[in-house]
């Protein structure tokens with residue numbers, strides 16, 4: 001069976017945009033769970049939740065089947081629904097706004113800051129109205145939003161801050177971890193994120209009641225407090241994580257500081273060695289420690305995003321736009337009639353001229369050199 005493939009050359013000179021670092025210890029942990037027969041949410045999920053809560057210094061961690069599920073169930077648990085408005089950045093992954101639509105509320109898009117790609121906090125205040133119930137700041141590309149003014153606003157207007165920290169595991173603002181500032185923080189374990197289980201996510205919170213509601217919602221509405229008999233206290237969902245996914249995450253979490261060091265090293269090489277006036281490097285405010293989930297540059301004229309992606313692909317390097325201008329997507333554009341060039345110019349510009357470069361643990365120094373050489377030639 002394998003012999004047939006002998007003459008097919010293995011093409012490994014393509015550098016993908018992202019590639020998860022799954023090691024044999026992760027695989028062995030998964031096999032152990034598979035052999036145990038306990039596949040659904042169980043001891044390994046418990047263990048993962050404890051490990052993440054400890055790492056981020058929070059009281060509660062609730063694992064689920066995706067980052068999107070965690071965001072959606074947080075909104076449901078907080079009672080956000082029909083008639084409510086939720087403020088979201090215009091530049092993010094589309095899931096940030098989809099969850100708002102899917103609980104029956106209306107997303108209110110706010111443009112981003114041109115330097116950090118994060119939601120513009122001043123513009124947030126202007127968008128708060130009588131129906132506003134929550135704000136979902138996104139720590140875009142693993143760089144934390146200015147949470148202090150945002151929390152002040154939320155207190156002043158009595159709003160929930162739900163952090164979409166999907167990309168930001170390990171990122172910090174001063175000494176505060178992403179995901180631990182608002183009433184709840186959401187993380188994703190999609191393969192593009194810092195650690196991965198294929199699909200998966202967690203919520204972290206210090207609110208006991210919220211945590212208990214989320215535990216019920218993710219598991220058909222089960223009363224997780226009552227251990228004496230099985231009882232269902234709400235019409236919940238099945239958003240559980242499997243135990244084998246949790247098992248592969250635990251060992252990756254243990255290596256995450258080491259992995260972050262590696263990404264930091266690559267980022268500093270990009271900063272030092274990319275010398276091209278047509279490439280605008282990212283800006284990192286002083287007190288922030290990004291986790292470098294993405295290294296996002298902006299292309300200056302005459303570079304054209306589509307052409308650059310294609311040219312780098314031909315040179316063996318995978319790149320892509322960094323995130324979407326969500327109100328520019330057909331569903332949102334048709335439903336709400338936005339003109340993004342006027343309504344969200346910064347988000348549209350980032351969507352149309354941004355470029356994510358490869359940055360991940362497995363990238364070798366030699367590959368980084370190849371990427372830098374090609375970027376400098378653009």
Ligand SMILES: *Cc1c(COP(=O)(O)O)cnc(C)c1O
Nearest residue numbers: 066067068093095166188189190
């Ligand atoms: C990846 C991502 C999500 C969605 O997470 P999934 O685990 O893929 O559902 C949500 N928001 C942002 C900002 C993301 O990057």
